[in-house]
Amino acid sequence: MLGKSPSWQDAGGACSGYLVRAEGACVLVDCGSGVFAQLRRVVDYVAVDAVVLSHMHADHFLDLIPYACALTYAPRQQPVPVAAWPGTGSPARPRLLVPPGASEQLRAVGVATGHAGLLHEAFELSEYAIAETLALGGLRVRFQPVPHYIPTNAIELTQAAGGGRFTYGADHGPTDALDEFAAHTDLLLLEGTLPRPERAGRRGHLTPGEAGEHAAACEAARLVLTHISDELDEDWALDEARRAYAGPVEVARAGAVYTV
Numbered sequence: 001m002l003g004k005s006p007s008w009q010d011a012g013g014a015c016s017g018y019l020v021r022a023e024g025a026c027v028l029v030d031c032g033s034g035v036f037a038q039l040r041r042v043v044d045y046v047a048v049d050a051v052v053l054s055h056m057h058a059d060h061f062l063d064l065i066p067y068a069c070a071l072t073y074a075p076r077q078q079p080v081p082v083a084a085w086p087g088t089g090s091p092a093r094p095r096l097l098v099p100p101g102a103s104e105q106l107r108a109v110g111v112a113t114g115h116a117g118l119l120h121e122a123f124e125l126s127e128y129a130i131a132e133t134l135a136l137g138g139l140r141v142r143f144q145p146v147p148h149y150i151p152t153n154a155i156e157l158t159q160a161a162g163g164g165r166f167t168y169g170a171d172h173g174p175t176d177a178l179d180e181f182a183a184h185t186d187l188l189l190l191e192g193t194l195p196r197p198e199r200a201g202r203r204g205h206l207t208p209g210e211a212g213e214h215a216a217a218c219e220a221a222r223l224v225l226t227h228i229s230d231e232l233d234e235d236w237a238l239d240e241a242r243r244a245y246a247g248p249v250e251v252a253r254a255g256a257v258y259t260v
């Protein structure tokens with residue numbers, strides 16, 4: 001867990017970012033504000049094979065900017081003078097897998113920050129097809145559209161060699177689609193953003209209680225609440241989730257490690 005804040009950071013925290021490591025794969029899921037610094041605490045950023053984005057809200061991708069700057073300007077990423085950095089090969093260029101249509105949006109972000117090609121040059125960028133199952137090293141990756149304010153995908157990562165299954169709901173309102181997608185998952189990471197359901201308009205987020213209802217409906221082995229502010233009472237959030245879900249539940253904490 002690199003970051004669990006909602007769209008503004010906790011004190012000392014980061015927005016959404018989750019590092020998934022398996023045999024032959026190191027994948028960063030979402031890269032919100034503050035995530036790059038947290039990533040650097042636990043892994044060398046050139047060793048990340050791929051970054052996968054759930055959706056194009058700022059709190060889920062904005063730290064791609066400093067990440068791309070590191071890949072572009074860090075001395076060991078420079079092609080010259082190679083002799084000054086013995087042992088360095090060609091610069092690292094992790095894959096960046098984004099939702100359909102997001103490539104152009106990221107070019108606009110580059111333009112707005114003064115370097116149109118920053119993200120496309122630093123990363124090997126491609127748009128994933130929602131219906132496809134991706135193979136990233138030893139991981140299989142699947143997507144499920146969920147209801148939010150913009151197109152958003154829940155993401156499942158499974159160890160191809162018969163290992164555990166991790167399902168991340170991303171941001172979404174209540175939906176049966178998630179229950180089916182995440183049925184019997186080993187680790188369910190759901191948002192618990194709201195102190196109460198939205199008073200008006202479309203549903204786009206969950207309360208901790210609704211996250212608990214989803215975990216119960218999925219029969220998930222374990223629930224972790226994320227996308228939750230340090231301005232919400234953690235004990236209240238846990239009580240709300242436990243009212244609906246009898247399995248183990250906790251609030252995500254930066255630096256926490258889960259084995260599935």
Ligand SMILES: [Zn+2]
Pocket residue numbers: 055057148171
């Ligand atoms: Zn969002």
Ligand SMILES: [Zn+2]
Pocket residue numbers: 006007016057059060171227
């Ligand atoms: Zn968000």
